[in-house]
Structures are given as structure tokens and as C-alpha cells.
Amino acid sequence: xxxxxxxxxxxxxxxxxxxxxxxxxxxxxxxxxxxxxxxxxxxxxxxxxxxxxxxxxxxxxxxxxxxxxxxxxxxxxxxxxxxxxxxxxxxxxxxxxxxxxxxxxxxx
Amino acid sequence: xxxxxxxxxxxxxxxxxxxxxxxxxxxxxxxxxxxxxxxxxxxxxxxxxxxxxxxxxxxxxxxxxxxxxxxxxxxxxxxxxxxxxxxxxxxxxxxxxxxxxxxxxxxxxxxxxxxxxxxxxxxxxxxxxxxxxxxxxxxxxxxxxxxxxxxxxxxxxxxxxxxxxxxxxxxxxxxxxxxxxxxxxxxxxxxxxxxxxxxxxxxxxxxxxxxxxxxxxxxxxxxxxxxxxxxxxxxxxxxxxxxxxxxxxxxxxxxxxxxxxxxxxxxxxxxxxxxxxxxxxxxxxxxxxxxxxxxxxxxxxxx
Numbered sequence: 001x002x003x004x005x006x007x008x009x010x011x012x013x014x015x016x017x018x019x020x021x022x023x024x025x026x027x028x029x030x031x032x033x034x035x036x037x038x039x040x041x042x043x044x045x046x047x048x049x050x051x052x053x054x055x056x057x058x059x060x061x062x063x064x065x066x067x068x069x070x071x072x073x074x075x076x077x078x079x080x081x082x083x084x085x086x087x088x089x090x091x092x093x094x095x096x097x098x099x100x101x102x103x104x105x106x107x108x
Numbered sequence: 109x110x111x112x113x114x115x116x117x118x119x120x121x122x123x124x125x126x127x128x129x130x131x132x133x134x135x136x137x138x139x140x141x142x143x144x145x146x147x148x149x150x151x152x153x154x155x156x157x158x159x160x161x162x163x164x165x166x167x168x169x170x171x172x173x174x175x176x177x178x179x180x181x182x183x184x185x186x187x188x189x190x191x192x193x194x195x196x197x198x199x200x201x202x203x204x205x206x207x208x209x210x211x212x213x214x215x216x217x218x219x220x221x222x223x224x225x226x227x228x229x230x231x232x233x234x235x236x237x238x239x240x241x242x243x244x245x246x247x248x249x250x251x252x253x254x255x256x257x258x259x260x261x262x263x264x265x266x267x268x269x270x271x272x273x274x275x276x277x278x279x280x281x282x283x284x285x286x287x288x289x290x291x292x293x294x295x296x297x298x299x300x301x302x303x304x305x306x307x308x309x310x311x312x313x314x315x316x317x318x319x320x321x322x323x324x325x326x327x328x329x330x331x332x333x334x335x336x337x338x339x340x341x342x343x344x345x346x347x348x349x350x351x352x353x354x355x356x357x358x359x360x361x362x363x364x365x366x367x368x369x370x371x372x373x374x375x376x377x378x379x380x381x382x383x384x385x386x387x388x389x390x391x392x393x394x395x396x397x398x399x400x401x402x403x404x405x406x407x408x409x410x411x
Contacts, residue, residue: 009133011203012196021193028185028404032178035409047405055398062196063394069134072141079145083152087159094160 010067020061027054121382133384140388144395147358151399154351158406161343171337172344173410175240177231181408184227185400191220192397195390202383210386211373217393218366221359228356235345242349246342351403358396365389 031050039046060066065073119129126132162169198213239247369389372378378386 009203011200014197014200017193017196017200021189024189024192025186028182028189031405031409032182035178035411038411043411047409051401051405054401058192058394058398058401062192063391064199068137072138075138075141075145076148079148079152083148083155086152087156090156090160091163094164 010064012061012064016061020057023057024054027051027057121380129382136384136388140391144391147392147395151351151354154347154354155402158347158351161347165338165340165343167338168341168344169410171341172348173408175235175238176348176408177234178408180227180231181404184224185404187220187224187227188397188400191217191224192394194220195393199383199387199390202378202386203381205379205381207373207378210378211370214366214369214373214386218363218370221363221366224359225356228352240345241342242346243340243342246345248337348407351407355396355399355403358399362389362393362396365392 027050031047034046034050035043037043059073059076065076122129122132126135194213194216198210198217201207201210201213235241239245239249241247366389369385372385
């Protein structure tokens with residue numbers, strides 16, 4: 001929590017906003033250029049990690065979550081947590097099916 | 109909310125059921141965050157569909173992503189990030205009562221939203237032209253009017269094309285064996301046929317390897333070549349159109365919200381530093397940006 005000037009809300013400085021934008025642009029460039037290298041299964045993980053850093057920066061600074069009431073951040077982050085549960089359970093379920101039920105099908 | 113007049117010096121922007129403008133502002137904000145949480149879950153269903161299909165059929169996604177233009181996707185990412193910046197700046201301008209600057213920043217954000225939809229239009233119309241649509245309307249084909257332009261264009265990009273042709277002519281001559289084959293005719297035939305197969309925009313599978321057919325499976329591998337179409341490639345395009353379409357509808361919603369802001373601004377609603385609406389629209393717009401950051405990665409940047 002940074003100090004609030006008098007009773008008002010937090011006003012983000014223009015310098016901070018520009019810095020965050022530049023970092024986000026560099027992140028975009030990085031996500032694209034990293035696809036030219038083959039890290040096997042890590043490509044997707046690296047891409048997701050960069051995208052998540054970008055999303056967190058947008059949330060913390062552009063959306064003021066860093067200075068906002070923590071409960072607002074809790075509400076927003078819990079949506080992602082439940083989405084994670086949803087995806088996790090769906091993946092656990094879909095991994096438990098037999099690939100081919102009718103032998104020789106589909107005909108290729 | 110009440111239109112009545114008050115003699116108690118009551119703030120006209122403060123609704124009766126709130127203690128203070130601060131409390132009113134925080135309630136609006138909490139409501140907005142709850143709405144944004146539901147937005148994440150709204151898109152979440154599609155992300156689950158994406159994950160399950162990609163987990164089970166990764167080859168469909170590797171194939172489909174060949175038909176998305178990474179440059180256009182990256183351009184749209186840059187446009188949206190820039191618009192996120194302008195709307196964040198707009199909140200600052202509203203807080204500091206810089207009304208004129210606020211107006212221009214909202215207009216700039218709106219122009220970015222239109223630019224985003226313009227690029228999306230270019231992408232969608234190319235998919236439409238080549239029949240790369242959702243399951244049910246999926247009917248890939250080369251647009252014949254355009255085919256020759258595409259071939260010329262692609263021929264320059266695919267440098268190994270030259271060696272490829274020669275190898276094929278040799279093979280055709282092998283296959284022809286005793287028969288006399290007019291070399292010129294064969295060359296022309298192979299040329300156009302291989303060019304069509306090379307085209308990034310064509311999803312027509314390579315022709316059968318008949319006597320006068322094309323390169324066999326042991327032809328020089330082109331790393332940029334499109335893999336043979338897997339079954340159910342249309343699922344990729346269903347997911348692509350659902351996810352980007354729902355996102356596009358949210359961009360339209362953002363434009364509507366910004367028009368509403370401009371109207372409020374014109375009426376002088378923000379003159380007293382009452383910036384709740386600007387803040388709410390900005391929060392919404394940032395979520396649209398965050399979702400696109402993931403869509404760009406997951407749809408365009410597959411190998």
C-alpha cells in the first residue's frame with residue numbers, strides 16, 4: 001500500500017503507465033520470437049508464463065489492483081482459481097477414456 | 109437515483125442508500141469486479157473446450173494454426189495493449205479532472221478498438237473466402253480468382269521450390285519408364301500442381317501418387333510445409349471462431365461503453381471529478397485485453 005494523497009484514490013503516474021506498456025510490448029515481441037525456437041513441450045509453458053506475467057502486470061498496474069482493496073483482487077483471482085479447477089478436472093476426466101473403442105476405427 | 113431536490117446540501121451524485129461517495133464508489137467497484145469474475149468464467153468454458161480438444165488432438169491445432177496470420181495477430185495484440193494504456197491514462201486524467209485530455213484518450217481507445225475489429229475483418233474474410241469455417245460450414249478450397257496470384261507470391265517465399273521441381277520431374281520420368289513423355293508438358297503440369305500444394309492458403313491434400321503424380325513421401329521435407337490435414341480439422345476452426353467471436357463481441361461492447369462515456373463527458377458528468385464510470389469501463393477493457401493476450405498465444409502461436 002502506497003500512501004494515499006489526502007483521502008482520494010491512488011493516481012498512477014504517467015511514467016509508471018508508460019513503463020508498464022513498454023514492458024507489455026516487449027513481452028509480446030518475446031512471445032512471438034520464442035516460437036522460432038523449439039523447446040519441445042516447454043514452448044507452450046514458456047508462452048503461458050510470459051502471457052501470465054503480462055496479465056498480472058495489467059491487473060496490478062493498469063487495473064490498480066496493487067492499490068485497491070485486497071478483497072477486489074481476491075474476487076478476481078478466485079475466478080482464475082475456479083477456472084483452473086474446471087480445466088484441471090476436465091483434463092483428469094478426458095485422460096481416462098479409451099482411445100479406440102471400435103478396433104480399426106476411424107478408418108484412415 | 110432520486111430526481112427530487114434536496115435542501116440539505118446533499119451531493120446529487122450520491123444515492124440515498126450510501127453513507128458517502130467513497131462507500132458508493134467502493135460498492136460500484138466491487139460489483140464491477142464480480143462482473144469481471146463472471147466474464148472470466150464465461151470465457152472459461154471455451155478455454156476448457158480448447159484445452160480438452162488440444163490435449164486429445166494436438167495435431168489438429170498444429171494444422172489449423174498454419175492458417176492464422178501471426179503478423180496480424182501480433183498487430184492486434186499491440187493495438188489492444190496500446191488501447192489498455194490509453195484507457196488507464198484516461199482514468200488518471202479523469203481523477204485529475206483533465207477533461208479535455210480525458211475526451212481524447214477515450215477517443216484514442218475507441219479508435220484502437222475499431223482498428224482491432226478492422227484487422228479481425230481482414231482475417232475473417234480470408235477464412236470465409238477459403239471456406240475455413242466452423243464445423244458444418246467447413247469447406248476448404250482455393251479461391252480460383254486468387255489462386256494464381258497466391259502461387260506467384262508463394263513461389264518467391266518458398267525458396268527450395270526450385271530443387272523440388274527438378275526432383276519431381278526425375279521421378280515422373282522414372283515412373284513413365286518406356287513411354288515417351290513430352291518433357292515440357294510434364295514440367296508445366298508439375299509446376300502448377302506443386303505450386304498449389306505449396307500454397308499456405310490451400311488445404312487441398314496432395315494429389316494421389318499416380319503415374320504422373322507428385323512427389324512421393326520421400327520428397328525433400330519443407331519445414332514450413334503444411335502437414336497433411338488431420339481428421340476433424342474443422343474443430344480447430346469452430347473453437348477459433350467461437351473464442352475470437354465472443355472476444356470480438358466484447359470489443360463491440362467496449363466501443364458502446366466508450367460512446368456512453370463520451371456522452372457523459374459531453375453532459376459534464378466528469379467535471380466534478382466523479383470518475384466511477386471511467387474506472388469501470390477501463391476495468392472492463394483491461395479484461396478484454398487480458399483475454400486477447402491468451403487467445404493470441406493459444407490460437408496463433410502453435411509451433
